[in-house]
Amino acid sequence: MSEEHHDHSKHYIKIYWWLLGLFIVSCLGPEIGIKWVTLVTAFGIAGVKAYLVIAYFMHLKGEKAFVNYFLIASVGLMFLFYFAVAPDVHNHEGRNWENVAAKASVERGFETAKREEAEYKKSHGDHGDHGDHGESHGEEGAGH
């Protein structure tokens, strides 16, 4: 270990306060109820937080360039996977094909959701307030 190393704890604590500030913004953003604000505050800020952790806590900024290269390559593989497979998953039909199971799954999902929500409102009074962890009575629920 280097004997000349200085104490950088204040610098790290400063980054931590930034991370906490961004975290609070990412929690409050969705409360506004505007879709694009939710997306920016949730995912945009997640990217900034990840950058701060990678650059300052993991010290990737001061690391050898080739480390950056193979990490970027692995992230690139993730995007390659996404863009190669997503067209098949996003679309449920094409020129010469139809994903019958996926279409049925979407229809079944809407029906089940509607039925379970109605049952929940019936058993809890129709306040229109779902809350978290509303009780499920669906036939798909393996816990029942």
Place this chain on the structure above:
Amino acid sequence: MAFPRPIATTREGTGIPTGKLAVWWLLASEVVIFGGILASYLMHRLAHPEWAEWGYANQTNIWFGAVNTFVLLTSSLFAVLAHNKAEMGDGKGAAKFLWLTIAGAVAFLCIKSAEWTTEISHGFTITKNGFWNFYYVAAGVHASHVIGGGIAMAIVAMDAAKGKDLQRVECVGIYWHFVDIVWIFLFPLLYIAK
């Protein structure tokens, strides 16, 4: 029988201590693992509009996720402060911060257990639907990394307290920050974007 002491953590054939380089390679493979899970989740989320309805993503509790995000960010601070102490040659100080990081890992797992117990008791099990399937797989794989990181940090902390192998504090810290980064992306995906 005495075993020869491994030198991989101190040797530098590439300009980076080999142990640290191994951690970076490990993380590159982890990016592919978690990247695959998150990319699969994202493409299915976009392909299934019913996941925004009752009984799917809108049933996750943002408070559990938020508190766990706070816990992991704080534990990441402790991990980098442990590295800072190790760089200064203060093994006891490094060990102290590593144990605080482990406390964060334990707190995370306790909160996660309470969250899962609540969800399962309400019928939101892994077989409920596609969303919950992804939810338990992504959070479960992440939680297994939290457990692994906690065990690794405990081993390093015990040696660091004796002033031994302080270079390993940085290695285990880098791994822990990666676990934190994965959660930074899981939190908006599973708890905010409903």
